[in-house]
Amino acid sequence: MSDDRNNDFDDFQGFDGSNDFGDLNADGMHFSEEELEAAMAGFEQEFKDAEASKHERADNPPSEAFDSSEASDNAESSESSESSEVDDMLNAAEDSLKFEDELQGLLGNRAKVAVIITRLTSPRLLSAFCELSDISAQCIGSAQGAVAVLRNLDGDGPEAAVKDMTIVVAGMPAILAVNRADKLEATMYVEGRAGKTFAPPVLFTSTAPFVEDLMLGITDMNALEQADMTIFDSADLDRDAAMSIIAEHTRFGRGTSSIS
Numbered sequence: 001m002s003d004d005r006n007n008d009f010d011d012f013q014g015f016d017g018s019n020d021f022g023d024l025n026a027d028g029m030h031f032s033e034e035e036l037e038a039a040m041a042g043f044e045q046e047f048k049d050a051e052a053s054k055h056e057r058a059d060n061p062p063s064e065a066f067d068s069s070e071a072s073d074n075a076e077s078s079e080s081s082e083s084s085e086v087d088d089m090l091n092a093a094e095d096s097l098k099f100e101d102e103l104q105g106l107l108g109n110r111a112k113v114a115v116i117i118t119r120l121t122s123p124r125l126l127s128a129f130c131e132l133s134d135i136s137a138q139c140i141g142s143a144q145g146a147v148a149v150l151r152n153l154d155g156d157g158p159e160a161a162v163k164d165m166t167i168v169v170a171g172m173p174a175i176l177a178v179n180r181a182d183k184l185e186a187t188m189y190v191e192g193r194a195g196k197t198f199a200p201p202v203l204f205t206s207t208a209p210f211v212e213d214l215m216l217g218i219t220d221m222n223a224l225e226q227a228d229m230t231i232f233d234s235a236d237l238d239r240d241a242a243m244s245i246i247a248e249h250t251r252f253g254r255g256t257s258s259i260s
Helices: 002-011 021-025 033-059 068-107 123-132 157-168 200-204 209-216 221-226 239-249
Strands: 113-117 137-140 147-150 174-180 183-190 193-198 231-233 250-252 257-259
Touching (some): 113 157, 113 209, 123 147, 123 157, 123 239, 157 183, 174 200, 221 231, 239 250
Antiparallel strands (some): 113 147, 137 147, 137 231, 174 183, 183 193, 250 257
């Protein structure tokens, strides 16, 4: 049995034909003691270098690993930038709309300003009539009569508004004054029908001064509000509120009624 194993080992020969395992050191199959010590010393140095590099990375994190305060600052900066971009877009859209309105005004497709002039003493009552007539307007009081400043200035919107009002409030005449492409027109309406026209200078002699200023673009609604003028907005009313206001100003007699 022992002899068989020896025979097996004898068949496993070295490259030089030797079957002596001790001779393998001589032909390079194994390190010498000096080479082994040198190799181990190299491994130890590599291990030390790797450990030192690991500690250095821990003590000095990469620039990407910034603290939470820096992240917060960057987030706020990003939000500020986005907010600025949104503001710029909104301003650009607003400027575009203003330009479009001005262009349509120059072409005469949109009035610059339009007002309905009445002899009503109460701007609140006029706002109620506007609500019942589906007219969006801001109503201003004056000693010469309440005036409705119209919001719908597109096309024939002003004419449609005064027609509707004089039909809803039967028997009440009203004057529509419109500025289209810097051309002023003033027309009397009764029961939905256009009647007599007025030259602007004649009209302005019998209206409050702010009417002329509005029509000529000298002032606007913002300026009138800042001047503490009494203004009632039809948009603030619903039908029930409008009817209640009308009831306050209406006196009923035998078969007749009147508005004060």
